[in-house]
Amino acid sequence: MTATFLSGTVIEVSRPDTPPGIRLAASLATKIAAxxxxxxxxxxxxxxxxxxxxxxxxxxxxxxxxxxxxFLNTGKQAIVLDLExxxxxxxxxxxxxxxxxxxxxxxxxxxxxxxxxxxxVRLSPFGNRPDLRAVPVSELTILALGGLLDLVGDPxxxxxxxxxxxxxxxxxxxxxxxxxxxxxxxxxHGAGETVNxxxxxxxxxxxxxxxxGALLLGRAPTRQGxxxxxxxxxxxxxYIALVYADKDWPALCALAREPKLAVGEFANAAGxxxxxxxxxxxxxxxxxxxxxxxxxxxxxxSGIPMGPVLSPAELLEDRQYLARDFMAKVSHAxxxxxxxxxxxxxxxxxxxxxxxxxDLPVAEEVIP
Amino acid sequence: xxxxxxxxxxxxxVIDLGIITAGASTSAILADLGADVVKIESASYLDPxxxxxxxxxxxRWWDASPLYHFTNRNKRGVSIxxxxxxxRELILALVRQADVVxxxxxxxxxxxxxxxxxxxxxxNPRIVLASISSQGEDxxxxxxxxxxxxxxxTSGLAWLSGYEGGPPTISGRDLNFPDQVVSIFAAxxxxxxxxxxxxxxxxxHLDLPQRELTSFLIGEEVIMASRGGAERGRMGNKAExxxxxxxxxxxxxWVAVTIASRSEAETLIQxxxxxxxxxxxxxxxxxxxxxxxxxxxDALQRLGIPAAPxxxxxxxxxxxxxxxxxxxxxxxxxxxxxxxxxxLQHAPLAVRxxxxxxxxxxxxxxxDLLGLDRQELDALKAAGITRDVPAR
Numbered sequence: 001m002t003a004t005f006l007s008g009t010v011i012e013v014s015r016p017d018t019p020p021g022i023r024l025a026a027s028l029a030t031k032i033a034a035x036x037x038x039x040x041x042x043x044x045x046x047x048x049x050x051x052x053x054x055x056x057x058x059x060x061x062x063x064x065x066x067x068x069x070x071f072l073n074t075g076k077q078a079i080v081l082d083l084e085x086x087x088x089x090x091x092x093x094x095x096x097x098x099x100x101x102x103x104x105x106x107x108x109x110x111x112x113x114x115x116x117x118x119x120x121v122r123l124s125p126f127g128n129r130p131d132l133r134a135v136p137v138s139e140l141t142i143l144a145l146g147g148l149l150d151l152v153g154d155p156x157x158x159x160x161x162x163x164x165x166x167x168x169x170x171x172x173x174x175x176x177x178x179x180x181x182x183x184x185x186x187x188x189h190g191a192g193e194t195v196n197x198x199x200x201x202x203x204x205x206x207x208x209x210x211x212x213g214a215l216l217l218g219r220a221p222t223r224q225g226x227x228x229x230x231x232x233x234x235x236x237x238x239y240i241a242l243v244y245a246d247k248d249w250p251a252l253c254a255l256a257r258e259p260k261l262a263v264g265e266f267a268n269a270a271g272x273x274x275x276x277x278x279x280x281x282x283x284x285x286x287x288x289x290x291x292x293x294x295x296x297x298x299x300x301x302s303g304i305p306m307g308p309v310l311s312p313a314e315l316l317e318d319r320q321y322l323a324r325d326f327m328a329k330v331s332h333a334x335x336x337x338x339x340x341x342x343x344x345x346x347x348x349x350x351x352x353x354x355x356x357x358x359d360l361p362v363a364e365e366v367i368p
Numbered sequence: 369x370x371x372x373x374x375x376x377x378x379x380x381x382v383i384d385l386g387i388i389t390a391g392a393s394t395s396a397i398l399a400d401l402g403a404d405v406v407k408i409e410s411a412s413y414l415d416p417x418x419x420x421x422x423x424x425x426x427x428r429w430w431d432a433s434p435l436y437h438f439t440n441r442n443k444r445g446v447s448i449x450x451x452x453x454x455x456r457e458l459i460l461a462l463v464r465q466a467d468v469v470x471x472x473x474x475x476x477x478x479x480x481x482x483x484x485x486x487x488x489x490x491x492n493p494r495i496v497l498a499s500i501s502s503q504g505e506d507x508x509x510x511x512x513x514x515x516x517x518x519x520x521x522t523s524g525l526a527w528l529s530g531y532e533g534g535p536p537t538i539s540g541r542d543l544n545f546p547d548q549v550v551s552i553f554a555a556x557x558x559x560x561x562x563x564x565x566x567x568x569x570x571x572x573h574l575d576l577p578q579r580e581l582t583s584f585l586i587g588e589e590v591i592m593a594s595r596g597g598a599e600r601g602r603m604g605n606k607a608e609x610x611x612x613x614x615x616x617x618x619x620x621x622w623v624a625v626t627i628a629s630r631s632e633a634e635t636l637i638q639x640x641x642x643x644x645x646x647x648x649x650x651x652x653x654x655x656x657x658x659x660x661x662x663x664x665x666d667a668l669q670r671l672g673i674p675a676a677p678x679x680x681x682x683x684x685x686x687x688x689x690x691x692x693x694x695x696x697x698x699x700x701x702x703x704x705x706x707x708x709x710x711x712l713q714h715a716p717l718a719v720r721x722x723x724x725x726x727x728x729x730x731x732x733x734x735x736d737l738l739g740l741d742r743q744e745l746d747a748l749k750a751a752g753i754t755r756d757v758p759a760r
Contacts, residue, residue: 055608056592071587138626141676150680151543158615159678163528164586170549177556178710184376194713204695205709206548211696214685215704216434221542221681232536241521305513307522309536312593315524323507339594340587344580345557348572
């Protein structure tokens with residue numbers, strides 16, 4: 001495994017009233033930097049980052065055993081500072097003076113304009129939208145305003161979010177990229193930069209095909225549920241995702257072993273569109289009695305872009321992930337060992353091993 | 369422009385073999401950051417995005433696709449036939465003057481073209497080859513192909529997405545979530561690699577599998593699964609950390625609401641005069657149903673509750689430029705284009721030029737960068753190497 005890829009020191013700091021989604025985004029960005037080799041110092045308030053207590057919990061009886069925290073804080077060093085006190089603020093200032101970058105979770109405050117060489121990465125809910133400044137926010141409301149909720153689920157039912165923390169994590173990836181951009185400015189041009197990330201802008205950016213469709217093509221995509229061409233269909237031991245392009249149709253007919261699909265109206269895309277429910281029904285019947293692995297073997301041989309629906313537990317046994325050693329074992333002193341995905345990047349074939357997240361320091365500490 | 373000089377990647381050059389979203393959007397972010405991104409296509413191999421939403425009957429139909437334009441702004445474009453020996457030599461000559469190559473072909477295609485990492489590294493030992501793939505460079509399933517929604521399924525994300533008690537759910541054709549996020553991660557990782565190369569002096573191969581990225585984005589669920597115990601299923605719009613979270617139907621649409629704690633719920637019950645006992649979700653649902661989505665969201669926000677109307681894509685199309693922020697911006701021609709996943713304060717990112725027509729910069733780049741003269745340019749054209757009119 002590559003020991004270091006990135007160098008430099010990054011400080012992670014949040015404001016006490018920062019909503020969880022913004023915290024998760026900031027922590028994901030610095031986690032990636034830490035796993036890649038940067039020194040990351042996480043400033044926690046007295047009592048610790050509230051994410052330490054956020055579900056899911058590793059041990060039901062232990063309120064401080066957040067799996068979320070363990071995932072998002074690998075490789076970091078933690079110190080507790082009370083930023084309400086001048087001593088805490090002074091310590092932060094001296095840390096920043098020696099750091100390359102700071103990632104700040106919270107509402108943007110005016111840049112101090114010092115024009116120094118520090119890279120500042122600032123995460124906010126709404127970015128440069130003064131009218132939304134005081135609006136309370138959650139990841140779900142970001143998905144609503146970004147148009148992402150409207151795209152997923154069944155039109156006859158409520159709009160549906162994607163699982164996990166996708167609003168926060170996509171912003172976390174943007175903060176990671178922004179951090180790398182800022183560090184590049186610092187290294188190549190000898191100057192600092194302030195990088196602004198907002199959860200709403202990232203959601204809109206991720207959802208770009210919707211505004212592009214509405215603005216340029218006069219169409220407004222929305223969730224299609226059971227009417228969608230791409231579906232999740234049941235098979236004998238789970239589900240398989242029906243995903244294909246028109247050119248894949250002959251191979252899909254062969255996979256389904258259903259001659260009716262290859263002839264008449266079903267043989268062309270327009271015909272299939274007009275009789276979509278029949279098409280889906282025939283495909284569902286064709287897959288219902290077959291196992292995912294058997295289908296997937298044929299799918300891979302014929303080059304159809306389909307795949308099985310896998311649970312998180314199944315990912316740990318997945319042959320591709322095992323061959324690439326993608327899941328890393330992490331041994332934490334306080335918990336029995338667990339596995340987590342590595343940063344999904346290899347450099348010349350080598351991946352990166354996450355180091356356990358830090359315990360909460362017992363008292364306010366000053367880094368030597 | 370002075371700000372242009374301060375863009376992070378100014379002075380760097382990217383050879384862009386990226387197509388559709390995952391690859392082309394990665395190099396678009398590098399272009400936004402100031403890199404000279406040279407998009408390589410040919411008359412016999414167009415970015416498939418050029419074929420979306422067009423009628424092949426129009427004149428220059430291959431330059432008409434709105435989604436191609438939306439994604440490929442800020443780049444320059446050349447037409448070089450990669451399958452010809454002369455074309456391959458031209459690419460290698462460009463790679464000698466570049467810092468990064470971005471590609472998201474099927475695994476094996478680049479090697480077959482004689483442009484695999486070994487060939488690129490031989491041409492330029494400092495080159496970073498960024499390979500964005502479905503499942504990575506090696507392993508038994510590295511040749512499996514996918515669209516974004518396939519990866520929703522194989523990454524575990526679809527397993528976690530869906531109505532309570534219902535089937536797994538993919539993000540679907542209009543979103544293809546994994547394709548979008550990978551381009552942000554890949555661009556960031558290319559910038560990280562460039563810093564590594566600046567220090568070590570050695571280039572390298574960046575292996576960026578989209579499926580792994582999507583599984584990475586459910587990391588906490590993988591941790592939970594690795595500890596055994598009961599399988600954690602789909603929870604609709606609920607969040608474990610919130611007392612109540614759901615999307616409620618209003619008179620004219622839907623409202624997303626997150627109630628973090630019991631004390632917030634008490635505030636609601638009191639201020640909105642909801643029924644005090646029983647199921648708060650039921651009472652809130654009735655309260656929202658009697659109002660417009662804007663009025664309901666507004667009233668809840670005033671009480672400090674995160675709430676928002678659900679916007680559809682038609683709503684997004686009606687947003688002002690200010691409301692679209694830096695996510696969607698206008699190009700120099702006034703036409704909306706993809707904006708930026710982040711914004712820089714001191715060197716603001718902008719769409720400086722529209723997407724290139726096929727081969728628009730072929731002659732400029734081959735003469736400026738490779739020193740080809742008129743005669744050589746004409747010979748390449750005559751041989752069909754730089755042809756820029758595709759067969760219908």
